[in-house]
Amino acid sequence: MSPLTWPESLFVVDVEGNGANPPDLVEVAAIPIQAGMPEPDEARSWLIRPPVAIAGRVSRIHGITNSMVDGAPLWDEVSGEVADVLKNAWICAHSASVEYGVLTRHMPAWQPIGVIDTLRLARATFPGHKGFGLDALVTHTRISLDDVAGTRHRAAYDAHATGLLLHHLASHYDTWEALVAKAVPPGMPGLPEPEPGEDTLW
Helix, strand or coil: CCCCCCCCCEEEEEEEECCCCCCCEEEEEEEEEECCEECHHHCEEEECCCCCCCCHHHHHHHCCCCCCCCCCCCHHHHHHHHHHHCCCCEEEECCHHHHHHHHHHHCCCCCCCEEEEHHHHHHHHCCCCCCCCHHHHHHHHCCCCCCCCCCCCCHHHHHHHHHHHHHHHHCCCCCHHHHHHHHCCCCCCCCCCCCCCCCCCC
């Protein structure tokens, strides 16, 4: 287990959309991280009926069909619940600009404390490695997904896999601050403030 001190509230999040531009949400999952490990038993997941039907090409990727969401709530019916779960929390995702962008567009009043991008963190951790997709990194790190419930490209499965990847990557860093410095994308919440006395570019 990584010796670094983890934040009190951190969720790995994953979203699936309907293929519209910009996308409407059809599934959101949030898995809490406790002491560096994902806690799938405490995961929250929401199926959502989008205002526009799910495109067939997208449905073939994540496996969510229009019939599956036909009786699901609309986003406005679950948005408050999602916001409550993620309130005052860090979030983590693979290629986190997608999740951050979609969630902040759907919840304009919500902001995470910080954003951890495992894609960005992996590039810093494994310089020179080829292939930084989630599948390639799981193979490279030899992470076992045997106990992960569900199927690839469903939100809860991908969030759980990303949480296991985060745990592995964190073992390369001594402090949360060191991890954050590599993992938070520019312009997103959570970047550490410069230390007093550090040179500043004007």
